[in-house]
Amino acid sequence: MVITQHQEAGLLTLTLNRPDALNAITTELLVELGHALEKAQDPAVRTVLLTGAGRAFSVGQDLKEVQVRQESFKDHLRHYNRVIKLLQQLEKPVLAAINGAAAGAGFSLTLACDLRLASEGSFVTPAFSRIGLVPDSGMSYFLPRIVGWSKAFDMLTFSPRITAEEAFEMGIVDRIFPADTFQEQVRAFAMELAQGPTLAIGLTKQLLRRSGSSSLDEMLDLEAQMQDRAGQSQDHQEGLKAFMEKRGARFSGF
Numbered sequence: 001m002v003i004t005q006h007q008e009a010g011l012l013t014l015t016l017n018r019p020d021a022l023n024a025i026t027t028e029l030l031v032e033l034g035h036a037l038e039k040a041q042d043p044a045v046r047t048v049l050l051t052g053a054g055r056a057f058s059v060g061q062d063l064k065e066v067q068v069r070q071e072s073f074k075d076h077l078r079h080y081n082r083v084i085k086l087l088q089q090l091e092k093p094v095l096a097a098i099n100g101a102a103a104g105a106g107f108s109l110t111l112a113c114d115l116r117l118a119s120e121g122s123f124v125t126p127a128f129s130r131i132g133l134v135p136d137s138g139m140s141y142f143l144p145r146i147v148g149w150s151k152a153f154d155m156l157t158f159s160p161r162i163t164a165e166e167a168f169e170m171g172i173v174d175r176i177f178p179a180d181t182f183q184e185q186v187r188a189f190a191m192e193l194a195q196g197p198t199l200a201i202g203l204t205k206q207l208l209r210r211s212g213s214s215s216l217d218e219m220l221d222l223e224a225q226m227q228d229r230a231g232q233s234q235d236h237q238e239g240l241k242a243f244m245e246k247r248g249a250r251f252s253g254f
């Protein structure tokens with residue numbers, strides 16, 4: 001298996017597991033990741049954490065596989081695009097734990113997640129321009145939305161190595177944890193999210209997704225629809241009760 005899965009309470013951890021190849025992405029890896037993300041639609045999963053085994057998150061497409069490719073890049077990218085859409089469409093938080101280098105489509109995978117947690121000493125790099133390619137796997141969609149058009153153009157043209165600290169300053173990375181306690185701190189962060197109001201978080205994710213291509217009027221209507229749904233949830237009842245009783249809420253995710 002090149003994707004390992006570990007479920008602990010509502011937290012599903014998916015690990016890219018080709019450490020000897022710095023988790024370079026193969027077709028096999030994309031197919032396994034796609035299956036795992038489909039299974040993650042199960043309501044028992046309340047947070048998904050994507051990370052890499054060994055010293056890298058992922059160095060992107062396995063360039064050795066590309067050299068012996070049978071299909072066009074356009075055909076090959078179908079495998080990537082399926083995974084990117086699944087990450088975005090999951091109605092629950094999806095976290096990337098960047099434990100080392102995240103390059104090319106490896107970086108794209110992290111951008112399709114909702115939050116990026118990086119280890120001190122890790123870095124991201126678009127990498128595409130260095131081998132004469134254009135950004136893919138959603139990078140041209142997500143990156144300008146996070147850093148703005150000019151910064152994205154600069155990054156995609158020069159493909160520098162961007163340290164976790166620089167990425168944090170640019171809003172690409174959301175939390176940085178020390179390397180020696182990275183796994184424990186990521187787990188604690190993800191476990192807390194997995195005990196959150198999952199239904200409301202999933203609806204929030206839908207709202208943000210739609211806001212990129214909607215008018216204010218459309219978003220106001222959609223917010224009202226989503227608030228109706230959230231307002232009928234068990235978690236809303238529990239949130240209100242906990243507020244009145246001056247205690248922390250115990251959310252079920254429904």
Ligand code: LHQ
Pocket residue numbers: 021022024059060061062063064066073076077101103104105106125127128131133136
């Ligand atoms: C690798 C790779 C790699 C194989 C390092 N593959 N072996 C989708 C589909 C269609 C078309 C193509 O594009 C795509 C999407 C993409 O992702 S394209 C972009 C692919 N990724 C890259 O171009 C990144 C290439 N790698 C690097 O720039 C560096 O290795 C980074 C910055 C990631 C890490 O640098 P270092 O930590 O200094 O490690 P290193 O460069 O020494 O690499 C260690 C080994 O890993 C080395 O092998 P070796 O046998 O010499 O020890 C590299 O050849 C190998 N490796 N990336 N993508």
